[in-house]
Amino acid sequence: MNSIGASRRDLMIGAGALTAGAMLGARLSTGSAHAQPAQAGQAPGFYRYKIGDLIVTAINDGFATRPIEGFIKNAEMADVQKAMEAAFLPKDALNITFTTLAIQDGDKLTLIDTGNGDSGAPTTGTWMANFEAAGFDPADVSTVIFSHFHGDHINGFRLKDGTAVFPNAQVLVPEAEWAFWMDDANMSAASEQAKGAFQNVRRVFGPIADKVERFGPEKEVVPGITTIAAPGHTPGHTAFALSSGEGALMAMSDTTNHPALFVRNPDWTAVFDMDGPLAIETRRKLLDRAAEDRMQVAFYHAPFPATGHIAKDGSGFQLVPVQWSAAP
Amino acid sequence: MNSIGASRRDLMIGAGALTAGAMLGARLSTGSAHAQPAQAGQAPGFYRYKIGDLIVTAINDGFATRPIEGFIKNAEMADVQKAMEAAFLPKDALNITFTTLAIQDGDKLTLIDTGNGDSGAPTTGTWMANFEAAGFDPADVSTVIFSHFHGDHINGFRLKDGTAVFPNAQVLVPEAEWAFWMDDANMSAASEQAKGAFQNVRRVFGPIADKVERFGPEKEVVPGITTIAAPGHTPGHTAFALSSGEGALMAMSDTTNHPALFVRNPDWTAVFDMDGPLAIETRRKLLDRAAEDRMQVAFYHAPFPATGHIAKDGSGFQLVPVQWSAAP
Numbered sequence: 001m002n003s004i005g006a007s008r009r010d011l012m013i014g015a016g017a018l019t020a021g022a023m024l025g026a027r028l029s030t031g032s033a034h035a036q037p038a039q040a041g042q043a044p045g046f047y048r049y050k051i052g053d054l055i056v057t058a059i060n061d062g063f064a065t066r067p068i069e070g071f072i073k074n075a076e077m078a079d080v081q082k083a084m085e086a087a088f089l090p091k092d093a094l095n096i097t098f099t100t101l102a103i104q105d106g107d108k109l110t111l112i113d114t115g116n117g118d119s120g121a122p123t124t125g126t127w128m129a130n131f132e133a134a135g136f137d138p139a140d141v142s143t144v145i146f147s148h149f150h151g152d153h154i155n156g157f158r159l160k161d162g163t164a165v166f167p168n169a170q171v172l173v174p175e176a177e178w179a180f181w182m183d184d185a186n187m188s189a190a191s192e193q194a195k196g197a198f199q200n201v202r203r204v205f206g207p208i209a210d211k212v213e214r215f216g217p218e219k220e221v222v223p224g225i226t227t228i229a230a231p232g233h234t235p236g237h238t239a240f241a242l243s244s245g246e247g248a249l250m251a252m253s254d255t256t257n258h259p260a261l262f263v264r265n266p267d268w269t270a271v272f273d274m275d276g277p278l279a280i281e282t283r284r285k286l287l288d289r290a291a292e293d294r295m296q297v298a299f300y301h302a303p304f305p306a307t308g309h310i311a312k313d314g315s316g317f318q319l320v321p322v323q324w325s326a327a328p
Numbered sequence: 329m330n331s332i333g334a335s336r337r338d339l340m341i342g343a344g345a346l347t348a349g350a351m352l353g354a355r356l357s358t359g360s361a362h363a364q365p366a367q368a369g370q371a372p373g374f375y376r377y378k379i380g381d382l383i384v385t386a387i388n389d390g391f392a393t394r395p396i397e398g399f400i401k402n403a404e405m406a407d408v409q410k411a412m413e414a415a416f417l418p419k420d421a422l423n424i425t426f427t428t429l430a431i432q433d434g435d436k437l438t439l440i441d442t443g444n445g446d447s448g449a450p451t452t453g454t455w456m457a458n459f460e461a462a463g464f465d466p467a468d469v470s471t472v473i474f475s476h477f478h479g480d481h482i483n484g485f486r487l488k489d490g491t492a493v494f495p496n497a498q499v500l501v502p503e504a505e506w507a508f509w510m511d512d513a514n515m516s517a518a519s520e521q522a523k524g525a526f527q528n529v530r531r532v533f534g535p536i537a538d539k540v541e542r543f544g545p546e547k548e549v550v551p552g553i554t555t556i557a558a559p560g561h562t563p564g565h566t567a568f569a570l571s572s573g574e575g576a577l578m579a580m581s582d583t584t585n586h587p588a589l590f591v592r593n594p595d596w597t598a599v600f601d602m603d604g605p606l607a608i609e610t611r612r613k614l615l616d617r618a619a620e621d622r623m624q625v626a627f628y629h630a631p632f633p634a635t636g637h638i639a640k641d642g643s644g645f646q647l648v649p650v651q652w653s654a655a656p
Binding site for chain 2 (some may be wrong): 055086097104123327
């Protein structure tokens with residue numbers, strides 16, 4: 001890769017592996033008849049699709065593994081394991097994935113959420129490599145919209161050393177989310193464990209607090225992107241309706257965690273849902289709407305590329321993934 | 329991209345778009361604050377997963393669009409449209425996708441099928457770009473195994489100008505397939521339209537006819553890869569069992585065309601199935617086996633990355649796609 005005379009193909013090969021963020025072996029020569037095929041990295045984790053004239057790029061930030069035990073507040077372990085088995089997933093632990101959206105509208109580039117940055121599990125943190133593999137530069141981001149203030153959504157905005165990752169971006173946050181997490185009385189009343197989340201919100205947004213713009217529900221915050229109140233997961237948790245021409249997408253954020261559990265069983269509630277009953281009410285309402293309108297949906301924690309459609313199925317729903325297309 | 333001084337990141341960005349085979353816009357500058365985010369290409373169409381110690385790479389060769397009308401020999405148009413609607417697919421036309429397998433076992437690289445080469449629809453032909461993006465070189469291929477002799481499986485082996493694409497590969501084909509298509513009496517008896525398929529088999533294999541090795545069913549043709557007779561689609565159509573350590577995969581080839589139609593409705597038969605009733609019998613047998621053993625499966629015509637598991641569902645089955653993983 002150091003040779004100036006390297007052909008475009010050599011560079012493509014190298015880049016294919018490097019951008020994967022998971023290169024296990026390097027290709028040291030090309031074209032010899034019996035070279036060892038040492039490549040083992042994954043393809044870059046981005047996926048493009050169109051919603052009308054908007055170009056949406058789903059960008060993966062890896063995954064975090066968590067035990068099934070203790071994950072769902074109101075379901076029996078045996079039932080949860082049955083749901084995992086039906087989805088051909090392991091019965092003891094779940095890989096929760098992270099997928100943000102980058103939305104191009106002409107020369108405007110809007111992000112919804114930013115991933116884990118350098119604050120997540122070692123199996124996360126691939127967001128920037130995937131964002132760059134998709135052809136983007138953080139300096140090009142014109143707007144960042146946050147769905148809510150959990151660390152896996154906001155930490156990509158500011159590195160641990162304080163670096164602001166998107167220097168030119170306007171920042172839009174849910175009014176109710178800001179009010180809750182920035183309230184010192186709420187922080188004081190929180191458990192020691194929960195205090196960390198309050199402190200993290202201050203770490204990320206404190207340096208730009210006077211520039212952050214707050215939005216309410218049902219507002220078109222960027223042309224074609226309208227907020228949908230989706231409280232329960234957190235007080236100000238927000239979903240988004242994307243609309244352009246005939247195209248429509250509901251970006252559900254954390255309205256459900258893994259669809260194999262919570263789209264199938266919308267009355268289950270995860271430990272991350274701050275108000276379980278309200279989260280269930282919101283979940284049923286938005287899933288019903290998506291199913292009735294046959295709208296395309298995106299979820300932050302659905303398996304990459306984290307987009308599909310919702311079909312009613314028994315007392316719950318199922319997520320039917322979109323067919324991958326080589327032509328966005 | 330012409331600058332010798334281009335950084336690795338510039339090259340990665342360029343390669344990410346170029347390897348997509350669908351670059352609609354070029355990034356001409358990086359790092360300026362208000363550069364237009366012009367990227368619109370798809371991520372490279374390869375996906376890696378492990379079966380025991382084998383590293384499998386699914387490689388996409390684009391898609392071909394065909395009308396629903398006249399596609400299924402023994403189903404009512406209304407029922408077919410209902411199946412398409414249930415899968416959130418268009419009701420008039422289907423994008424049939426092509427996904428081959430590259431299997432690494434140490435320094436051996438085996439392909440199962442080769443895609444359309446330069447002989448397919450304009451929306452196909454992305455195989456080589458995706459194969460190279462995955463870090464491979466055609467000269468590294470040690471073995472090519474063919475499931476059957478339809479053009480979308482064999483044309484990638486030899487370009488229209490006669491070029492042999494995998495110069496160092498041993499070539500393995502189903503004995504029954506060879507016997508059928510190379511028989512001059514069968515070609516003479518064929519319709520004018522069908523004669524083209526016989527002639528194409530001669531075009532692809534004629535120049536190496538004396539080197540082609542033929543296999544029967546239930547043979548381990550390469551360590552870890554065992555043939556499974558799957559006749560009906562064509563006389564010698566073959567599926568493959570991959571086995572390594574605890575890992576197992578059934579590569580179903582064209583045992584079904586699109587799973588939304590034929591995994592859901594295994595008694596439907598497509599116009600491509602030369603012997604419809606036998607294709608149905610084979611399909612039910614292999615789907616039953618995959619469901620009972622909870623084996624991972626791969627299909628040539630399933631949506632990319634074309635791998636998942638089979639669950640029984642009513643009178644048919646469903647394909648549950650694998651959860652995309654950043655770590656193969």
